[in-house]
Amino acid sequence: MANIKDVAKRAGVSVTTVSRVMNNRGYIGKETRKKVEDAMAEMNYFPNQIARALQKSQSYILGVIVPDSNHPFFSELIKYIEMYANEQNYKILICNSLDEPEKESHYISMLRENRVDGIIMCSHTLDIEEYKAVNFPIVTFDRIISERFPYVASDNYRGGEIATTHLIESGCKRLLHISGPLKLDLLANRRADAFKLTCMRHHIEHEIIEGSNDNLTFEYFSEFIENEISGSLSSFDGVFCSNDIVAYALYLHATERGIQVPEQLKIVGYDYHSFTRMLQTPRLTTIKQPVIRIGKVLSSTLINLIETDDEDTINNTIVDVSLVKGQTT
Amino acid sequence: MANIKDVAKRAGVSVTTVSRVMNNRGYIGKETRKKVEDAMAEMNYFPNQIARALQKSQSYILGVIVPDSNHPFFSELIKYIEMYANEQNYKILICNSLDEPEKESHYISMLRENRVDGIIMCSHTLDIEEYKAVNFPIVTFDRIISERFPYVASDNYRGGEIATTHLIESGCKRLLHISGPLKLDLLANRRADAFKLTCMRHHIEHEIIEGSNDNLTFEYFSEFIENEISGSLSSFDGVFCSNDIVAYALYLHATERGIQVPEQLKIVGYDYHSFTRMLQTPRLTTIKQPVIRIGKVLSSTLINLIETDDEDTINNTIVDVSLVKGQTT
Structure with missing residues (x-):
C-alpha cells in the first residue's frame, strides 16, 4: 500500500x-x-483519519444537537455552523433531540462515546444539574449552563425592547406577548422581561401568554392560538410574538376572523429566518437574529475551546439584533 | 479505569x-x-467507539452531501435520514456542496478519509465518470450513476403527468413548464418529459424554459422569473413549476402585475416541503414528494448496502407522488 x-x-x-x-x-x-x-x-x-484521530486523540468532528433540524431557524444555523467548521477542517454530526430530555441526554453520551471533540448545544430541556458531570467542551446557543461553558446568544433583551417600542410608537395601547416556555432559564426569556418593563415604562396595558417550545411546528402554533389566544385577542391591538412562525399563524388567524392587520392589530415576530425572508404575503415585521454570525461564532468558539488551553481567550458572545419593518405593523 | x-x-x-x-x-x-x-x-x-470502529473497520457514520442543508426540501430530508439512521445506531455527517463540483468532489474524498461507512448523495454536479474510481457504498437521491449504486427517487414521470393533466383538466390551453437544469441526466428531468408528452397527447400548445439548479434560493428564482419568464408570461394560462419556491415566486410576480391566479393563470408546483405546508397565502397546488419515506429509504438502503454482502437484496426504490390541490389552480 x-x-x-x-x-x-x-x-x-x-x-x-x-x-x-x-x-x-x-x-x-x-x-x-x-x-x-x-x-x-x-x-x-x-x-486513515480514524487512526490519526486515535493517535492525536482528536476526531475533528463537532456534534450539533438541535431540537429540529427542519425548523427554518435551525436549518439555517446548521448550514453556517457547517460552512465555518469546514473552513477549519472540522465536520459536523447532526442530532435532533425533538425537545425530548431523554434524547438530549442520550445524544450527549452518544457523541462523547464517538469522541467528538466538542458539542454545540442548541436544544435545552435538561436541568443544569445534568451538565455537572460533563467534562468536555460544550458551547451553548441561548442558554447559560455554567461558567465552564461559553454561550452565544442574540441580544434577546434588546430584541424585546425594540419590538415593544416599535408597537408603542405605532400607536398600540394594549399589548400582548406570546412568549416561549418560561420554566427553563433560557436567554430568550429576556424578550419577555424587556416586553414587560418597556410596557410599564410607557404605562401600556399588557399581558404575557406563555407558549411552549415542546413543538415548534406551524400546526402546533395554529392550534395554540385557536385554544389559548383566540378568546382574548379582541382586547389587544398589538402582539409581540416570540418567533415568526407564531407571528404568521396569528396573522392568518386574525385575517380569517376579519381582524385587519395592521389597521386593527399589529404583529411583530422574531427570527427573520429563510421562511420569513421568502414570505411576501405578507412580509412580517420582525426582529432579525443574524444567523450567519451566530453560526460562525458558535463554530469558532467551540474550535477555540478545543484547540486552546488558555481559558482567558474563551468568551461568551452577544450578537446584535435589528428591526425589519414589514407589512404587519 | x-x-x-x-x-x-x-x-x-x-x-x-x-x-x-x-x-x-x-x-x-x-x-x-x-x-x-x-x-x-x-x-x-x-x-471508545473510535477504537471499536478501527477494530471492526466500521464507524457507524454516514455522510450526507446535499446542495444546501437550509433548503426546505433538504432540511426535511436530512431530518428523516437522521431519525432513521439513529434508530439503526448510525450517525450522520452533513456536507453542503452549494452545487459546486469542486466542493462535491472534496467532500467525497474527505468523507472517505474519515472512514464513513457510506454516503447518501443528494447533490449532483459531477460527471458520472468521476464516480468510476469510487469503491465504497453510495446511495443517490434522484440520479442514476451506475448499477453499482442504488438510487431512491420519487416517481418524477408520474408527477409531471399528474401536474400537466391537472392543468389541462382545469381548462388550460397554453402551458409552460419551468424545468430544472436539463444538462445533467437527473431523474427529475422526467418531469419535463412527462409534461411534453402529456401536452402532445392532448394537443396542447406548450413550451419548456430551463431553470438552473445552481442556486435554489427564492431570490434567484424571483430574478430568473423577472428576466426569463416575464416577457412571455401573458401567452400562457398554466405553468407547471419544477419546485414550490419557483411556484411561489411566480405567483408573486403574476399577482403584482395584476394577473389573477388562478382565474387567468394556473400554477402547479412540486415538493410540498415544510415551507409549502406552512404557506397559506396562498396554499399552492403542488405535487407531494413523500419526504419522510424518501429519507427512511435512503438510510435503510445505504445501511443495507453497508451491512450485507448479498447484492440481490439491494434495490432501487421509486416512491409514489400525489397531487395536493391548493388555491393556485
Whole structure:
C-alpha cells in the first residue's frame, strides 16, 4: 500500500506539502493542491483519519444537537455552523433531540462515546444539574449552563425592547406577548422581561401568554392560538410574538376572523429566518437574529475551546439584533 | 479505569445486557437501560467507539452531501435520514456542496478519509465518470450513476403527468413548464418529459424554459422569473413549476402585475416541503414528494448496502407522488 512518501514522490513535492494538503492547513497553491490530490487518487492513498484521530486523540468532528433540524431557524444555523467548521477542517454530526430530555441526554453520551471533540448545544430541556458531570467542551446557543461553558446568544433583551417600542410608537395601547416556555432559564426569556418593563415604562396595558417550545411546528402554533389566544385577542391591538412562525399563524388567524392587520392589530415576530425572508404575503415585521454570525461564532468558539488551553481567550458572545419593518405593523 | 464488567456488576445486570445498551441493539426495558446508563455515568465509563470502529473497520457514520442543508426540501430530508439512521445506531455527517463540483468532489474524498461507512448523495454536479474510481457504498437521491449504486427517487414521470393533466383538466390551453437544469441526466428531468408528452397527447400548445439548479434560493428564482419568464408570461394560462419556491415566486410576480391566479393563470408546483405546508397565502397546488419515506429509504438502503454482502437484496426504490390541490389552480 502506498504511503505518504510515495505520494510526495509521485506529486513531485515534499512530504510536508502532502501533509498540509491532507490537513488543509497553511497556504497551498491551487495547482500544487491538485497535483497532490491527483497523486493521492491515482495511488489510491487515503490517510486513515480514524487512526490519526486515535493517535492525536482528536476526531475533528463537532456534534450539533438541535431540537429540529427542519425548523427554518435551525436549518439555517446548521448550514453556517457547517460552512465555518469546514473552513477549519472540522465536520459536523447532526442530532435532533425533538425537545425530548431523554434524547438530549442520550445524544450527549452518544457523541462523547464517538469522541467528538466538542458539542454545540442548541436544544435545552435538561436541568443544569445534568451538565455537572460533563467534562468536555460544550458551547451553548441561548442558554447559560455554567461558567465552564461559553454561550452565544442574540441580544434577546434588546430584541424585546425594540419590538415593544416599535408597537408603542405605532400607536398600540394594549399589548400582548406570546412568549416561549418560561420554566427553563433560557436567554430568550429576556424578550419577555424587556416586553414587560418597556410596557410599564410607557404605562401600556399588557399581558404575557406563555407558549411552549415542546413543538415548534406551524400546526402546533395554529392550534395554540385557536385554544389559548383566540378568546382574548379582541382586547389587544398589538402582539409581540416570540418567533415568526407564531407571528404568521396569528396573522392568518386574525385575517380569517376579519381582524385587519395592521389597521386593527399589529404583529411583530422574531427570527427573520429563510421562511420569513421568502414570505411576501405578507412580509412580517420582525426582529432579525443574524444567523450567519451566530453560526460562525458558535463554530469558532467551540474550535477555540478545543484547540486552546488558555481559558482567558474563551468568551461568551452577544450578537446584535435589528428591526425589519414589514407589512404587519 | 472501569471496564464493562465493573459496569455490569454495579448495574446488577449481565455483561451482555450492558453491551446491548451500548450498541442499542435488541430489546432492553426502560428501567434496565436506565440502570445501565446510570452505572456508566457514575463510573465515568464511556466505551471508545473510535477504537471499536478501527477494530471492526466500521464507524457507524454516514455522510450526507446535499446542495444546501437550509433548503426546505433538504432540511426535511436530512431530518428523516437522521431519525432513521439513529434508530439503526448510525450517525450522520452533513456536507453542503452549494452545487459546486469542486466542493462535491472534496467532500467525497474527505468523507472517505474519515472512514464513513457510506454516503447518501443528494447533490449532483459531477460527471458520472468521476464516480468510476469510487469503491465504497453510495446511495443517490434522484440520479442514476451506475448499477453499482442504488438510487431512491420519487416517481418524477408520474408527477409531471399528474401536474400537466391537472392543468389541462382545469381548462388550460397554453402551458409552460419551468424545468430544472436539463444538462445533467437527473431523474427529475422526467418531469419535463412527462409534461411534453402529456401536452402532445392532448394537443396542447406548450413550451419548456430551463431553470438552473445552481442556486435554489427564492431570490434567484424571483430574478430568473423577472428576466426569463416575464416577457412571455401573458401567452400562457398554466405553468407547471419544477419546485414550490419557483411556484411561489411566480405567483408573486403574476399577482403584482395584476394577473389573477388562478382565474387567468394556473400554477402547479412540486415538493410540498415544510415551507409549502406552512404557506397559506396562498396554499399552492403542488405535487407531494413523500419526504419522510424518501429519507427512511435512503438510510435503510445505504445501511443495507453497508451491512450485507448479498447484492440481490439491494434495490432501487421509486416512491409514489400525489397531487395536493391548493388555491393556485
